Amino acid sequence: MTEDEVTEDDVELIAKGAAVLGAGGGGDPYIGMLMAQQTLRARGPVPLVHPRDLSDDAVVFPVAMMGAPTVMVEKLPTTEQFAEAITALSRYVGKRVTHVACAEAGGINSTIPVIAAAELGLPLVDGDLMGRAFPELQMVLPTLAGIAGTPMSIADEKGNTGILSSVDNPWSERMARALTIEMGCSAIISNFVMDGATFRAASVPGTLGVCRQLGRAIVQARSAHRSAVDAVVDVLNGRLVYTGKVTDVARRTATGFARGTATVAPLTGQGDTLTLEFQNEHLLAARQHSGGQHIEVSTPDLIIVLDAETGDPITTEALRFGQRVSVLGAPCDERWHTEAGVALVGPRYFGYDSDPVRAVRQQQEMVG
Amino acid sequence: MTEDEVTEDDVELIAKGAAVLGAGGGGDPYIGMLMAQQTLRARGPVPLVHPRDLSDDAVVFPVAMMGAPTVMVEKLPTTEQFAEAITALSRYVGKRVTHVACAEAGGINSTIPVIAAAELGLPLVDGDLMGRAFPELQMVLPTLAGIAGTPMSIADEKGNTGILSSVDNPWSERMARALTIEMGCSAIISNFVMDGATFRAASVPGTLGVCRQLGRAIVQARSAHRSAVDAVVDVLNGRLVYTGKVTDVARRTATGFARGTATVAPLTGQGDTLTLEFQNEHLLAARQHSGGQHIEVSTPDLIIVLDAETGDPITTEALRFGQRVSVLGAPCDERWHTEAGVALVGPRYFGYDSDPVRAVRQQQEMVG
Numbered sequence: 003m004t005e006d007e008v009t010e011d012d013v014e015l016i017a018k019g020a021a022v023l024g025a026g027g028g029g030d031p032y033i034g035m036l037m038a039q040q041t042l043r044a045r046g047p048v049p050l051v052h053p054r055d056l057s058d059d060a061v062v063f064p065v066a067m068m069g070a071p072t073v074m075v076e077k078l079p080t081t082e083q084f085a086e087a088i089t090a091l092s093r094y095v096g097k098r099v100t101h102v103a104c105a106e107a108g109g110i111n112s113t114i115p116v117i118a119a120a121e122l123g124l125p126l127v128d129g130d131l132m133g134r135a136f137p138e139l140q141m142v143l144p145t146l147a148g149i150a151g152t153p154m155s156i157a158d159e160k161g162n163t164g165i166l167s168s169v170d171n172p173w174s175e176r177m178a179r180a181l182t183i184e185m186g187c188s189a190i191i192s193n194f195v196m197d198g199a200t201f202r203a204a205s206v207p208g209t210l211g212v213c214r215q216l217g218r219a220i221v222q223a224r225s226a227h228r229s230a231v232d233a234v235v236d237v238l239n240g241r242l243v244y245t246g247k248v249t250d251v252a253r254r255t256a257t258g259f260a261r262g263t264a265t266v267a268p269l270t271g272q273g274d275t276l277t278l279e280f281q282n283e284h285l286l287a288a289r290q291h292s293g294g295q296h297i298e299v300s301t302p303d304l305i306i307v308l309d310a311e312t313g314d315p316i317t318t319e320a321l322r323f324g325q326r327v328s329v330l331g332a333p334c335d336e337r338w339h340t341e342a343g344v345a346l347v348g349p350r351y352f353g354y355d356s357d358p359v360r361a362v363r364q365q366q367e368m369v370g
Numbered sequence: 371m372t373e374d375e376v377t378e379d380d381v382e383l384i385a386k387g388a389a390v391l392g393a394g395g396g397g398d399p400y401i402g403m404l405m406a407q408q409t410l411r412a413r414g415p416v417p418l419v420h421p422r423d424l425s426d427d428a429v430v431f432p433v434a435m436m437g438a439p440t441v442m443v444e445k446l447p448t449t450e451q452f453a454e455a456i457t458a459l460s461r462y463v464g465k466r467v468t469h470v471a472c473a474e475a476g477g478i479n480s481t482i483p484v485i486a487a488a489e490l491g492l493p494l495v496d497g498d499l500m501g502r503a504f505p506e507l508q509m510v511l512p513t514l515a516g517i518a519g520t521p522m523s524i525a526d527e528k529g530n531t532g533i534l535s536s537v538d539n540p541w542s543e544r545m546a547r548a549l550t551i552e553m554g555c556s557a558i559i560s561n562f563v564m565d566g567a568t569f570r571a572a573s574v575p576g577t578l579g580v581c582r583q584l585g586r587a588i589v590q591a592r593s594a595h596r597s598a599v600d601a602v603v604d605v606l607n608g609r610l611v612y613t614g615k616v617t618d619v620a621r622r623t624a625t626g627f628a629r630g631t632a633t634v635a636p637l638t639g640q641g642d643t644l645t646l647e648f649q650n651e652h653l654l655a656a657r658q659h660s661g662g663q664h665i666e667v668s669t670p671d672l673i674i675v676l677d678a679e680t681g682d683p684i685t686t687e688a689l690r691f692g693q694r695v696s697v698l699g700a701p702c703d704e705r706w707h708t709e710a711g712v713a714l715v716g717p718r719y720f721g722y723d724s725d726p727v728r729a730v731r732q733q734q735e736m737v738g
Contacts, residue, residue, distance in 0.1 A: 090535075094462070094533070160537050160541070161537040162534075162535065162536045162537055162541050162545060163534075163535045164532055164533065164534045164535070164545060165462070165532065165533040165534075166530075166531075166532045166533075167458075167530065167531045167532070168530045169528050169529040169530055173528070173530050176552050177530060177532060177549055177552055177553075179552075180548040180549055180551065180552035181545055181548055181549065183548065184544050184545055184547075184548035185545075
């Protein structure tokens with residue numbers, strides 16, 4: 003394995019790490035992993051290019067799955083569909099694709115671009131537009147940089163495609179979401195086509211490398227009988243917020259999203275509980291105590307749920323009663339903490355009356 | 371006024387006649403009329419070309435409003451939007467538009483193409499794809515002829531546009547409907563781009579002429595103190611089914627359509643009532659009597675509601691308690707009565723357990 007390509011062996015590590023960065027979202031990493039492994043077995047490794055090595059006139063096409071991960075577990079996309087979203091958009095904008103990229107770092111959306119790049123015989127950029135996963139299309143750093151998210155393409159597994167041009171990035175989300183729902187709650191999209199120089203400025207570099215590093219850290223800690231949870235905390239400079247067992251998960255697939263609330267209680271005896279609010283991704287982790295609630299971490303920082311024993315990430319659609327979990331907070335890309343960033347992805351956008359609460363503060367709390 | 375162009379004066383007649391052929395659908399003819407008059411005042415008459423005079427290699431772009439007419443009464447489209455739907459599609463398919471056409475004959479969808487043609491400085495074809503109005507995109511004669519409805523364009527009044535490519539024509543309806551709803555329940559579309567020879571074979575010729583003839587017949591009958599209702603029956607070779615007063619209208623704007631049921635009762639005394647079932651257009655007219663119900667006319671034939679006094683057509687969204695109305699049946703294009711036609715637009719498609727009932731049979735019934 004070299005560090006400048008994605009091999010069949012890398013995919014398992016990337017998928018594991020992507021589910022960590024996905025902050026509960028991004029879909030089932032297992033399905034994306036299997037599909038990517040199958041594709042790489044047939045087509046060989048995919049070259050991985052760091053954004054700093056992109057030529058200024060490179061033409062980068064991000065690609066992603068849109069919809070409710072709860073659905074995609076049952077309605078598998080086709081590998082041709084990934085490439086079709088890109089080629090349809092390429093035809094429309096009249097630009098030859100030189101590189102494929104991840105729109106978000108998270109679950110299946112870190113492996114779908116690997117498949118698309120392999121199908122198209124193109125290199126993949128080691129970077130993404132968020133540094134984590136967020137639930138809506140406009141929630142990317144290019145929006146903060148004033149870059150239009152359209153023209154964008156959308157494709158389903160039946161062969162239906164669309165090219166959308168919107169007046170602003172939230173409208174690209176609205177139109178694509180309406181189509182995604184009609185297409186059966188999952189679709190493949192390509193948007194935010196950028197040249198190399200623009201991509202370099204408006205993306206988070208190295209996120210696939212971080213995914214691989216996270217995956218490796220979990221595997222190595224486990225084989226060395228060390229704590230995989232601690233290993234993830236270390237890689238992300240994060241904080242262990244809570245360890246406990248899942249006692250309740252209320253979920254609903256509404257307006258194309260997997261929404262819900264989970265409650266985590268102490269492993270033994272009485273004590274504060276932790277509630278997790280999610281919309282595909284975890285948005286708010288709040289400690290519930292006798293005097294009310296205290297927000298431990300909120301969007302835009304990452305809230306990550308791991309299996310307390312194995313350190314394996316658990317996506318929101320896989321949360322189940324009785325799971326023993328560790329809940330981590332980790333810092334996001336600092337651009338998300340600007341005023342415009344908070345307006346785009348902060349707690350208030352999602353309906354929570356709170357300023358953002360960072361994962362890591364001066365005094366650290368480690369309880370459970 | 372010559373017969374080979376649409377003038378500002380023609381528009382009022384066409385709008386009136388189009389509301390008749392619209393069979394209750396196609397939107398408020400008044401708004402479309404005002405917008406078309408304003409456009410023709412600024413840009414002059416639009417040349418009108420009969421399908422028989424189209425050159426085989428003409429490139430015809432149909433254009434229409436999609437959505438719930440109930441909404442469009444309040445959310446006016448812009449005239450630029452009509453042209454934008456066509457030019458967006460023209461850019462995408464890489465074909466220069468030579469002619470604009472009506473997708474349906476009905477209400478605003480007979481005047482929007484006039485506006486689009488005037489805005490683009492192009493001739494309008496005197497024909498449409500249905501010979502009446504139907505509520506869904508795939509319900510056009512080109513579908514029966516095996517012609518794909520996509521690529522199609524969709525545009526809203528804010529500036530959002532989409533290009534859709536579907537695996538079949540019902541999927542073009544599903545995708546465009548989802549976008550239309552998200553865009554606020556009304557949008558402008560262009561679809562079924564055809565060359566002149568194909569358009570000639572897959573369209574109903576002369577429908578704008580029929581609209582003008584209907585409008586003129588109503589106006590002339592009125593000024594001659596003759597029955598405008600009879601004049602309409604004559605022009606369409608139809609049948610007067612019922613005359614009475616509207617006693618109930620139950621309507622709902624659901625999944626982007628104006629759906630509902632209206633009841634018409636005898637003008638005086640007791641007697642059978644008539645129920646009208648509609649989804650944008652009237653689909654079923656059934657006489658309710660002591661022994662049950664008897665379907666008088668059903669889709670695909672036209673069910674037309676006129677003001678009993680003036681002969682002015684009343685669209686489904688304008689039906690009101692207390693209106694005195696005459697309900698007419700009129701034959702549709704005979705291709706709709708083929709097996710494939712009935713499967714596409716017959717009563718069973720809309721959920722009514724009945725074979726089609728033609729407007730005109732051997733023995734005519736004239737009651738009220």
